[in-house]
Ligand SMILES: *[C@@H]1O[C@H](CO)[C@@H](O)[C@H](O)[C@H]1NC(C)=O
Ligand SMILES: *[C@@H]1O[C@H](CO)[C@@H](O)[C@H](O)[C@H]1NC(C)=O
């Protein structure tokens with residue numbers, strides 16, 4: 001109905017443009033209003049498209065799957081078409097707010113993945129920094145490096161109530177339902193990822209926010225629960241703050257203390273580092289003139305002058 005209404009409105013707008021263009025005095029105002037109307041409709045269109053299933057989702061998902069097994073990780077062999085079939089089955093046969101993690105079991109069964117130890121990287125509210133960290137230390141492995149993470153990263157999807165395929169017009173908000181199709185997929189993917197984790201694992205947390213360790217986050221609610229103290233040697237926590245601060249939480253202040261207590265009570269070995277030097281340097285690379293980066297820059301300068309003498 002909203003689609004119909006907006007179509008009608010744009011017809012009216014175009015008619016308005018044609019009729020008033022002959023009248024001189026009022027025409028400028030009308031054309032401005034009309035253009036404003038059209039711009040508004042384009043914006044609304046984009047907004048709607050963003051909230052619905054990502055356009056071309058099948059091509060994106062199947063394409064990413066082939067990219068992964070052909071270029072990213074050629075040692076693996078998966079049936080990308082079968083993974084898509086299982087995914088579609090899970091999403092479109094339920095109402096859009098009623099896709100449970102169990103609905104994805106078949107899909108996860110056709111995409112098992114194992115990984116050597118000591119490279120698992122977990123993070124919460126540090127996404128940008130995590131990407132540069134993982135790009136520099138290529139051995140780190142995040143959820144987005146798994147096949148499922150790679151395939152579904154940044155995608156939105158939901159079915160329609162009448163079992164008639166994906167809903168490309170609108171999907172419910174995550175918060176609107178208990179069993180959101182996107183949330184359930186990531187929840188199961190996160191759980192599998194954490195269950196697989198072994199050896200030393202790294203957790204990047206954001207010390208510039210309250211509740212750096214948030215029990216409602218994917219890390220706090222799903223991944224932490226699924227880590228196995230028998231498989232994990234050390235949980236190495238790194239708390240990183242923005243160069244500009246604020247410095248709200250640290251290894252000894254705020255919610256991270258709760259995380260450490262939880263880990264300890266479950267029998268994990270752990271370490272916790274505030275402002276890890278490598279993470280500082282990564283941030284300084286993006287903002288070298290920042291005052292927190294001057295000591296680093298000065299010592300480099302100093303070293304340079306020593307070597308050139
Ligand atoms: C949700 O799905 C379950 C089975 O997967 C079904 O029994 C239930 O009726 C569904 N609820 C709604 C509101 O569609
Ligand atoms: C910490 O969280 C804030 C707010 O979400 C974000 O702007 C900032 O980039 C994060 N800092 C780091 C180091 O990831």
Ligand SMILES: *[C@@H]1O[C@H](CO)[C@@H](O)[C@H](O)[C@H]1NC(C)=O
Nearest residue numbers: 118199200233234236270271
């Ligand atoms: C695991 O972490 C502990 C504590 O940080 C460290 O002493 C040990 O060398 C690490 N082992 C590996 C294999 O990285």
